[in-house]
Amino acid sequence: MIIAIDGPAASGKGTLARRIAETYELRHLDTGLTYRAVAAALLAQGLPLGDEKIAIEIARNLDLAKMDKAVLSAHEVGEAASRVAVLGALREELVRLQKDFAQTPPGAVLDGRDIGTVVCPDASVKLFITASPEARARRRTAEMVSKGQEAEFSSVLDDLKRRDARDSERTVAPMKQAADAHLLDTTEMDIETAFQAAVDIIETARKS
Numbered sequence: 001m002i003i004a005i006d007g008p009a010a011s012g013k014g015t016l017a018r019r020i021a022e023t024y025e026l027r028h029l030d031t032g033l034t035y036r037a038v039a040a041a042l043l044a045q046g047l048p049l050g051d052e053k054i055a056i057e058i059a060r061n062l063d064l065a066k067m068d069k070a071v072l073s074a075h076e077v078g079e080a081a082s083r084v085a086v087l088g089a090l091r092e093e094l095v096r097l098q099k100d101f102a103q104t105p106p107g108a109v110l111d112g113r114d115i116g117t118v119v120c121p122d123a124s125v126k127l128f129i130t131a132s133p134e135a136r137a138r139r140r141t142a143e144m145v146s147k148g149q150e151a152e153f154s155s156v157l158d159d160l161k162r163r164d165a166r167d168s169e170r171t172v173a174p175m176k177q178a179a180d181a182h183l184l185d186t187t188e189m190d191i192e193t194a195f196q197a198a199v200d201i202i203e204t205a206r207k208s
């Protein structure tokens with residue numbers, strides 16, 4: 001079984017993907033981390049984020065098991081990730097890794113922006129998780145504050161909107177709800193309610 005979960009930044013898709021993977025005893029890949037890992041390596045070497053040749057080299061040597069979520073979740077790495085994510089040949093390299101992960105038994109939950117459209121178009125169930133920009137900015141601000149980082153709601157909101165625009169307007173694999181994906185708007189939901197709603201959708205899809 002492969003479950004594809006897409007949606008914009010801070011929509012709750014990461015937490016939902018992790019919990020769904022635990023519930024169905026599947027492996028989980030946060031594909032955003034692969035773009036973040038490439039961006040972080042370029043930043044660490046002081047290289048331009050548009051350097052596709054080196055970005056591809058970094059991707060070829062990427063070990064999915066060694067990606068450090070704590071380091072990669074930094075806000076500025078997310079911004080840099082969405083800049084490298086426009087590079088088509090880099091995406092091909094990362095998508096290859098992501099497809100390999102998805103195909104390994106017993107199946108997997110992948111979350112990202114193009115899972116239902118590009119990485120796993122034949123997934124058993126596809127979810128597209130959204131929430132209003134304001135709700136997402138509130139969540140991301142609270143998450144950053146809880147980690148001891150400085151965060152101001154209005155600048156987090158501006159950053160999210162800019163990143164949404166870049167992710168949905170790029171020519172290669174833009175963020176888009178797949179035609180056969182189930183839309184889940186979590187604006188008014190806490191994570192527990194969203195999780196229950198996601199499980200209901202998965203169970204209904206599995207029975208049909």
Ligand code: CDP
Nearest residue numbers: 009010031032033035081082085112113114
């Ligand atoms: O956690 P958050 O939603 O803030 O971001 P993320 O899922 O870690 O993704 C960071 C960036 O990587 C996104 O803004 C996208 O530009 C890019 N990305 C992508 O292009 N395709 C994916 N499948 C996953 C992430």
